[in-house]
Amino acid sequence: MSEIVLVKIKRRENPQSAPYWETFELPNKPFANVISVLQDIQRNPVNIGGVRVKPVVWDCNCLEEVCGSCTMVINGRVRQACAALIDSLEKPVTLEPMSKFPAVRDLQVDRSRMFRDLQQAHAWIDIDGTHDIGEGPVIDQDTRHKAYELSQCMTCGCCLESCPQYTLDNNFLGPAVFSQARYFNMHPTGAMHKDKRLEPLIKEGGIANCGNAQNCAAVCPKHIPLTESIAEIGRQTTFYLLKKLFTE
Amino acid sequence: MKTLSKSEIQFLLLKLHSLTGIIPIGLFLVFHLGFNSLRTVGVQQYQFGIDLINNMPFLLWIEVLCIHIPILFHSFMGFYVAYQGKYNAFRYAYARNWMYTLQRITGGVVFLFLIYHVGTTLFPKMMEGKHLYEASPFLIGIMNEQMATWSGRLIYLVGILSATFHFANGLWGFCISWGLLIGKDAQRNAGIAFMFMGLILTLWGVATMAAFALDPVSVEPVFSGGTFL
Ligand code: HEM
Ligand code: SF4
Ligand code: SF4
Ligand code: FES
Numbered sequence: 001m002s003e004i005v006l007v008k009i010k011r012r013e014n015p016q017s018a019p020y021w022e023t024f025e026l027p028n029k030p031f032a033n034v035i036s037v038l039q040d041i042q043r044n045p046v047n048i049g050g051v052r053v054k055p056v057v058w059d060c061n062c063l064e065e066v067c068g069s070c071t072m073v074i075n076g077r078v079r080q081a082c083a084a085l086i087d088s089l090e091k092p093v094t095l096e097p098m099s100k101f102p103a104v105r106d107l108q109v110d111r112s113r114m115f116r117d118l119q120q121a122h123a124w125i126d127i128d129g130t131h132d133i134g135e136g137p138v139i140d141q142d143t144r145h146k147a148y149e150l151s152q153c154m155t156c157g158c159c160l161e162s163c164p165q166y167t168l169d170n171n172f173l174g175p176a177v178f179s180q181a182r183y184f185n186m187h188p189t190g191a192m193h194k195d196k197r198l199e200p201l202i203k204e205g206g207i208a209n210c211g212n213a214q215n216c217a218a219v220c221p222k223h224i225p226l227t228e229s230i231a232e233i234g235r236q237t238t239f240y241l242l243k244k245l246f247t248e
Numbered sequence: 249m250k251t252l253s254k255s256e257i258q259f260l261l262l263k264l265h266s267l268t269g270i271i272p273i274g275l276f277l278v279f280h281l282g283f284n285s286l287r288t289v290g291v292q293q294y295q296f297g298i299d300l301i302n303n304m305p306f307l308l309w310i311e312v313l314c315i316h317i318p319i320l321f322h323s324f325m326g327f328y329v330a331y332q333g334k335y336n337a338f339r340y341a342y343a344r345n346w347m348y349t350l351q352r353i354t355g356g357v358v359f360l361f362l363i364y365h366v367g368t369t370l371f372p373k374m375m376e377g378k379h380l381y382e383a384s385p386f387l388i389g390i391m392n393e394q395m396a397t398w399s400g401r402l403i404y405l406v407g408i409l410s411a412t413f414h415f416a417n418g419l420w421g422f423c424i425s426w427g428l429l430i431g432k433d434a435q436r437n438a439g440i441a442f443m444f445m446g447l448i449l450t451l452w453g454v455a456t457m458a459a460f461a462l463d464p465v466s467v468e469p470v471f472s473g474g475t476f477l
Pocket of ligand 3: 159162163164165166174175209210211212213214215216217226227230
């Protein structure tokens with residue numbers, strides 16, 4: 001374990017201002033991770049030139065890789081900062097905000113597009129309204145296993161950051177939304193609104209914008225089988241499209 | 249009938265782009281390489297095959313409607329799609345990401361090759377009015393000339409390799425996009441199988457090139473007469 005750690009951070013004052021790099025030098029502590037290093041910088045925000053600067057801003061919450069809010073680009077690769085141990089990283093450690101979401105400040109980005117896109121795809125199961133829709137049917141074990149895998153998505157955005165088809169200025173819904181549409185369509189009660197979820201996927205930014213680069217599945221920290229979800233949604237939309245074009 | 253929104257049209261155009269890659273363009277590629285491989289059997293057999301095609305009624309219409317327009321549409325959409333990607337194969341250097349990137353590069357290479365290929369075969373054939381039984385001696389002469397030089401051979405090798413890779417990898421993407429290949433293992437196995445198919449298509453094309461290069465014989469029209477429709 002080296003005595004000191006150099007951390008290079010891509011910073012920016014506000015959404016409009018230009019980004020710049022700032023380096024910090026810190027004593028290395030045992031079991032430090034990127035978040036704990038950022039906390040150390042916050043306590044003593046002095047850069048390598050000895051200048052006292054504004055503390056670095058970042059997002060985090062759960063600190064156990066389940067909320068997704070601390071997602072950033074660490075040494076060129078998108079991942080969760082709370083799960084990135086300093087000892088296992090190449091030095092100097094470079095930290096950048098994700099590039100596919102609007103910048104807020106320093107390492108903080110605005111991921112609200114993901115949540116809006118989940119809304120578009122009706123990514124939930126309707127419960128009783130003014131009337132009782134009854135008890136849900138029993139789900140078999142295999143389906144439950146699959147559903148559990150898909151349910152772990154934490155809307156972190158890693159898949160979108162690595163996807164060559166997802167950009168700041170297009171309207172591609174992206175693999176996480178496709179996977180969630182599949183997840184809710186596979187639930188017997190959710191399946192009652194299957195077409196509602198498929199509808200936005202057969203529009204601009206829908207499933208046809210995926211280019212099958214499969215980066216998304218390779219970087220997903222929850223190992224969600226995104227490429228399977230994409231193909232399954234491909235199948236569902238193919239049938240839905242045929243139904244719409246030739247039977248309605 | 250309900251009118252389609254701009255957003256729905258964009259989706260349908262992308263679906264049509266995907267479909268035209270297989271039908272008719274991919275099918276054409278397979279038949280084209282297959283028909284030309286008759287040259288490896290002998291120049292007579294080859295001439296027989298080319299004569300058959302060039303005596304088809306409404307050949308020009310079939311070519312324009314089933315081959316030229318779909319290729320132009322697929323290419324136009326292909327460049328539009330390729331232009332919108334944000335490439336990151338160096339940063340996220342996965343095999344699949346490279347295939348995604350190569351799919352776009354080879355599309356562009358095939359487009360350039362097709363301009364050269366059509367410009368040196370179909371175009372002079374139409375310009376000089378070499379129809380029916382006149383076409384095969386004329387085209388065989390051109391191929392003999394092109395396969396006599398290393399620059400010609402290199403152009404064709406790059407063109408064929410790009411087209412076969414683009415088709416093999418495209419078939420894989422097509423099967424996922426339309427929901428024919430779902431499981432992870434199925435996707436991997438089919439990817440390998442399609443690459444073998446691409447390899448065989450490549451060998452087909454290279455064998456044909458070799459036949460022209462090693463044995464450049466010219467032929468005379470077998471018959472005369474007939475009317476070009
Ligand atoms: C020999 C001629 C060609 C054949 C046989 C062919 C075939 C195919 C096939 C089968 C696909 C897969 C469709 C899918 O992903 O669903 C495809 C995709 C593609 N083609 Fe072509 N193509 C040809 C020429 C071209 C040309 C000239 C371009 C122009 C750049 C081009 C650009 C593309 C692009 C960018 C894709 C990827 C689309 C995506 O993944 O979203 N292709 N092609
Ligand atoms: S699918 Fe995976 S990478 Fe994408 S948002 Fe969900 S957890 Fe993150
Ligand atoms: S398969 Fe590729 S293009 Fe499709 S969503 Fe995943 S990373 Fe993006
Ligand atoms: S803080 Fe929740 S995933 Fe890192």
